[in-house]
Amino acid sequence: MQFTIEVGRYSPEGTYAESAVPGKPFPAPWDRSPARRYQTYTVDLPEHAVVLDALIAIREYQDQSLAVRCACRSAICGSCAMWINGHAHLACKSKLQEFTKDGKTRVESPPSMPIIRDLVCDMRPFWDKHLAVRPWLQNKQPVPPPNQEYRVPNASMEELIQEVSCISCGACLMDCESFAVNPDFLGPQALAQAFRYAGDPRDAETKERLGEYSKSGGIWDCTHCYECVTQCPKGVAPLEQILKLRKMAVDAGFTNNAGTRHADAFAESVRDSGRLNELTLMPKSIGFFNVVEQLKTLPSAFNLVRAGKLPPLIHKKIPGVSRIKAIFERVGGRFK
Amino acid sequence: MTHDHDVLVLGAGLAGMRAALEAARNGADVAIVTKVHPIRSHSSAAQGGINAAISETDSWESHAFDTVKGSDYLADQDAVEVMCQEAPGDIIEFEHMGVIFYRAPDGRLGTRAFGGASQARTYFVGDITGQALLVTLYDQILKAGVKVYEEWFATSLYMEGGACRGVVALEMITGELHLLRSNAVVVASGGLGRLYEPSTNALICTGDGYSLAYRAGAPLMDMEMVQYHPTTLAGSGFLMTEAARGEGAYLLNSEGDRFMKRYAPNKMELAARDVTSRAEATEIAEGRGINGNVLLDLRHLGPEVILKKLPQIHEMALDYLGIDMIKEPVPVRPGMHYQMGGIRTDVHGATAVPGLYAAGEVACVSVHGGNRLGANSLLDTIVFGRRSGKASAAYAKANPAPAGGEDLLRAEQARLQELLARPYTGDTPAGLRLELATMMDKKVGLYRTDAGLHEALDDLQGFRKRYETTAVGDKGRVFNQALTFALELGYLLDCGETIVRSAIERKESRGAHTHVEHPERNDVDWLKHTVLTCVDGEQVEISFVPVTITRWKPEVRTY
Numbered sequence: 001m002q003f004t005i006e007v008g009r010y011s012p013e014g015t016y017a018e019s020a021v022p023g024k025p026f027p028a029p030w031d032r033s034p035a036r037r038y039q040t041y042t043v044d045l046p047e048h049a050v051v052l053d054a055l056i057a058i059r060e061y062q063d064q065s066l067a068v069r070c071a072c073r074s075a076i077c078g079s080c081a082m083w084i085n086g087h088a089h090l091a092c093k094s095k096l097q098e099f100t101k102d103g104k105t106r107v108e109s110p111p112s113m114p115i116i117r118d119l120v121c122d123m124r125p126f127w128d129k130h131l132a133v134r135p136w137l138q139n140k141q142p143v144p145p146p147n148q149e150y151r152v153p154n155a156s157m158e159e160l161i162q163e164v165s166c167i168s169c170g171a172c173l174m175d176c177e178s179f180a181v182n183p184d185f186l187g188p189q190a191l192a193q194a195f196r197y198a199g200d201p202r203d204a205e206t207k208e209r210l211g212e213y214s215k216s217g218g219i220w221d222c223t224h225c226y227e228c229v230t231q232c233p234k235g236v237a238p239l240e241q242i243l244k245l246r247k248m249a250v251d252a253g254f255t256n257n258a259g260t261r262h263a264d265a266f267a268e269s270v271r272d273s274g275r276l277n278e279l280t281l282m283p284k285s286i287g288f289f290n291v292v293e294q295l296k297t298l299p300s301a302f303n304l305v306r307a308g309k310l311p312p313l314i315h316k317k318i319p320g321v322s323r324i325k326a327i328f329e330r331v332g333g334r335f336k
Numbered sequence: 337m338t339h340d341h342d343v344l345v346l347g348a349g350l351a352g353m354r355a356a357l358e359a360a361r362n363g364a365d366v367a368i369v370t371k372v373h374p375i376r377s378h379s380s381a382a383q384g385g386i387n388a389a390i391s392e393t394d395s396w397e398s399h400a401f402d403t404v405k406g407s408d409y410l411a412d413q414d415a416v417e418v419m420c421q422e423a424p425g426d427i428i429e430f431e432h433m434g435v436i437f438y439r440a441p442d443g444r445l446g447t448r449a450f451g452g453a454s455q456a457r458t459y460f461v462g463d464i465t466g467q468a469l470l471v472t473l474y475d476q477i478l479k480a481g482v483k484v485y486e487e488w489f490a491t492s493l494y495m496e497g498g499a500c501r502g503v504v505a506l507e508m509i510t511g512e513l514h515l516l517r518s519n520a521v522v523v524a525s526g527g528l529g530r531l532y533e534p535s536t537n538a539l540i541c542t543g544d545g546y547s548l549a550y551r552a553g554a555p556l557m558d559m560e561m562v563q564y565h566p567t568t569l570a571g572s573g574f575l576m577t578e579a580a581r582g583e584g585a586y587l588l589n590s591e592g593d594r595f596m597k598r599y600a601p602n603k604m605e606l607a608a609r610d611v612t613s614r615a616e617a618t619e620i621a622e623g624r625g626i627n628g629n630v631l632l633d634l635r636h637l638g639p640e641v642i643l644k645k646l647p648q649i650h651e652m653a654l655d656y657l658g659i660d661m662i663k664e665p666v667p668v669r670p671g672m673h674y675q676m677g678g679i680r681t682d683v684h685g686a687t688a689v690p691g692l693y694a695a696g697e698v699a700c701v702s703v704h705g706g707n708r709l710g711a712n713s714l715l716d717t718i719v720f721g722r723r724s725g726k727a728s729a730a731y732a733k734a735n736p737a738p739a740g741g742e743d744l745l746r747a748e749q750a751r752l753q754e755l756l757a758r759p760y761t762g763d764t765p766a767g768l769r770l771e772l773a774t775m776m777d778k779k780v781g782l783y784r785t786d787a788g789l790h791e792a793l794d795d796l797q798g799f800r801k802r803y804e805t806t807a808v809g810d811k812g813r814v815f816n817q818a819l820t821f822a823l824e825l826g827y828l829l830d831c832g833e834t835i836v837r838s839a840i841e842r843k844e845s846r847g848a849h850t851h852v853e854h855p856e857r858n859d860v861d862w863l864k865h866t867v868l869t870c871v872d873g874e875q876v877e878i879s880f881v882p883v884t885i886t887r888w889k890p891e892v893r894t895y
Contacts, residue, residue: 013812048658056539060766064809064818069372071538074574074652076467077376093655116509117815123373136475137434147424149431154439154446157461158644164436164461164468168375200434 001047003096005054007066008083008108010036010115036108036115039063051099051107052080052091055119067118075233078167081174082119083110088174090233110174125183126170129190133213135197138205150202163196163241165234172228172238184217188228188238191219195241198248210249219245220259250334261285267335271328274318278311337514338741341367341483342732343725344503344518346490346545348374350466350714351696351721352524353473355685356482358725359522364732366725367483369490369505369516371540371820374474378526378538379717382466383577383648385448385458386714388423394455396420403712404888406452406608407676407705408847408857410558410865412884415701418683419712419719426718427459435472436461448645449582450710452608452895456582458711463577463648466714488514489820490544491748493521493552493692494741500552500692501738504748506820511813513752515745519732520691522724523549523679524717527697528831530824532672532781533773534573536565542824543831545698549679550830554687555869557700557881558677559831560839560849563708564782566612568671570629572656576649576668578710580634581605583641587616588631588665589624600895607895610707610848613670617782620669629667638662670782674713676704676848677838680867685724691731695724702865705883706847755822760807765821768806772799772825772832780836785852792836800829833876838866841878859890 043057052070059066071077073092080091084099085106099105113121144150172188179185186194191213198209213219219242228238250260262285269277282301286293304310318324329336343359345352348370359366368374389399400420404411431437431445437459440446450458461468477484487508494502494517502517525545529537550556566587567576581587587605589595599615600607607615616630634642639662642650653659653666678700685693696717703716772795779792803825810818844858845851863885869877 011812012814048656059817060764064764064821065812067815067817069376071372071376071378071540072381073539074381074572075655076381076648077372077378077538079372079376117812120815127373131478136479137432139432143432144428146428149428149437149445151443152439153443154441157436157439160436161462161464164471165464166471167380167467168471197434200436202434 001045003043003045003049003054003100004104005041005043005058006038006104006106007041007055007058007118008036008106009039009118010109011117038106040104045096047097049096050092051084051094051096051105054096054105055091055107067120069120076167078169081169081171083108083174088171088231090169090171093233112174112176112180113170123170126168126173126187126189129173129187130168130193132186133190133194133197134209135193137197137200137203140202140204152201156201160196160199162236163192166192166236167234169233171231171233172236175227175231177225177227178221178223182217182221185221186213186217188222188242191222191245192236192238192241195245198245206248207252210245210252210254213245214249214254214257214259219249220257220262258285258287261287271325271335272317272321273315274321274324277315279313279315337512339367339514339516340737341365341516341518343520343522343728344369344516345522345524346503346548347377347523347525347696347698348484349377349379349524349526349696349717350469350473351717352377352522353477354718354721355522355524355693355695355725355728357473357476357480358722359729360480360482362726362729364729366729367485367516368477369485369488369503371487371489371508371544373486374477374484375471376540377470378541379714380467380470381536381538381575382714383463383575384450384579384582385460385465385711386427386469387450387453387457387709387711388427388459388715389420389455389457390424390427390445390459391447391457394457396423398454399423399457401888402453403703403709404705405893406707406709408610408707408893409859409863409888409890410561410702410705410847410883412702413886413888414884415683415703417886419703419715422719423715426715426722430469430472430718433472433476435468438462448579449606451578451581451606451612452603452709453606458579458582460579462644463579463646469714469718485516489823490525490548491752491823492744493548494738494744495552496738496740499690502741504745506752508815508820511816513745513749515741517738517741519735519737520693520728522685522693522695522728523698524694524696524721524724525698527675528828529672530769531773531828531831531835532562532777533770534568534777535672535773536568536573536575537673543827544824545694546678546834547827547830549687549689549692549694550834550868550870551873552689552692553870554689554692554694555680555867556678556834557680557865557867558702558705558838559675559834559868560842560866561676561704561706561847562672562780562835563609563674563676563848564613564670565673566609566616566670567632567668568673569653569656570627570667570669573671574652574656575673576632576653576666577646578609580632580646580649583645584637586633587612588633589619590626591624595619595624595630603895608707608709611895613782614850616670626667629669631665632668633665634661635663635665672777672781674708676700676702676706676708681720681724683723684727685720686727691735693724693728695720706849752819756808756811756819758805758807760809761805763802763806764809765806765818765825768799768802769825769828772828776832776835780839783850783852784839789836789840793833793840796829796833796836803829834868837876837878838868841866857893863890
């Protein structure tokens, strides 16, 4: 079968000027890398072929100058995450037929990461974040003697298989909406690994970890866009691990932060009035007495007013709010 | 640029990182040089598990005997004893590092059955055991702060006064060539699967370490012992773990018959890999295959076992063949998987070259002999990785720091320039590799003949001639993969030649080496290792070393 592949080419040495087909510079809003050009190739492959098969065929038999990272070809090594039709996927797991749109498949280095060459991006932001969550066991004392394992239930190990299945391909971070606007956000992969260690019954520093992860750039900076859950090729579902960490952190008493206050303000408003009071949401999240930070929100508040997005000044309860309260009581927890 | 360290480790899979961690613990300034990020290493593809005799009902002697029998009595028994005695300690250490091993109901480590083993002694994490060990070890490397030269491609070893004193490596991202000097070098660069097509191995398994060490004068041992795994996925050749059969899966022929009863009536599907692969090949050759495959049937295991204990292979069969193994059997065939032979080392990882150590698949201690048992390779990497890390650190301490090497750096620069400047002649490295690998599978595969092996040697000489005029199709400096492919092809040619030359020598059938004209094992003449030495970087010298036998005399091998 014939497949047409459009590859985003870039060389810091500028050697592609002649061969590459001129195209529009890359249009991503958060582009951290220089403009590149698209080059079109046609490959003949079996119908069940994946994007990586096409890239290897191009590199081996059409254009040896095409740079692409790959190793295992079977979604284990995590080398070949890249942008395919505008989203991060593993090239070795993406069937060409499914990804052919308007007769072609577009492949490029993810614009959220610095580019090195062609489909090879600089993964340092990813690895730096991984390192930042202290991804190693801080052994619970006493460590069993050298001939004995920690005795733990199998269920507590199985609970972590989902996170250990992470192959560090970086697809989640590449498409993370929070990372796009905030480079300091630890990101989905690192936080999933944070849960992998914080949730390990053999770890001694769960509490310290939860304190660290609750800080700015941590678990509360996720906006629940679900990109990481959608893009993860191994079912790690980082967002779900972030939500687990949030619950663990609140249960451990780490509530003095904007994230918890924001969540509390949401819950309280709904419990008390049946709907969200947008007027008090921001002040409550920031803290009523944190005047400096409050003032910083004024420009965006002004913009919202100008755009006609002003919430009603008088917040009304919905009819039958007592039944909402009953739901909260039935559920139990901190807001009953 | 020049960089100095006490110990350099070439490769960042399980053996390499374990060696580096141990060298660091022993006070050495250690750095890892690796052509891919450590997490991309092929150790992550090991699925089924890792062997050790930990339970009270098991013994290291039983593990050692199974290993020796599995090796078809070619393994050195002193080395096997070391590995099996130390296995429990190493596995427990990884558990303490944080590996989430499967637990029995009492909360202690639990096992599954594996091929060629008289007891269930394989410890595991689902079907991602290698990955679980690799990520945990990588995190330990981060914790220890070990320096890693990531995406640095080794082009040669730096030899000074007959000793190995470092590595010359190409920094992929800049295209700059560096001289890394050290008192000791541990080669842990993994296997050579790209020499065969198809193979379960990753594209990065190109035999770099075998060739570098061999060219530096370190002998290679038992290179003819190339393992074919019984269950690789039809088409792509991806690995379907032996754990599937460990959990109870059947092998069926086109008649729906569990044919292993005719080849291994006691162990059935869990016979050693060489036996099972040959059985499959026989079924296929006698017309009881299905398009060159047999069937791996897991249906009776049920969705619970498949999804919980074998999720990765379930996903792979679905992704690459569109087959749901819960409902349908999966077509599989024998495929090249592992190199038992390698750089000859002692039980401390030391080679014949002072300062040069080796561990993991690239090394040959020898604990696998003619045929490796499933779940013994992960064990090999962590036991002998640790041992070579310790020994290399001690060696580094006892020897003066290296100097010089600038001449080699300049020579390597000139060599790469010459390679880049070659005019285009028609052969691409990829095309040549495919021809080479297809030839190896056909003539130096599961069954070998005298004529085929000699043809293979001629073919190899032809390939080498063509290689000398192969052009590199990219002239850039940054991330020039065409250049590294060309270098890798050179490594593969060296590996191919040593395999064929060793195979020609061994006139018997033992383990993975099945010689059609000499179908029987011959302990009188061939209870010995083949050893190949490269003299003056040119001539091949073949010699033989007796197998070390401590307590298990060779017996007839049936399963």
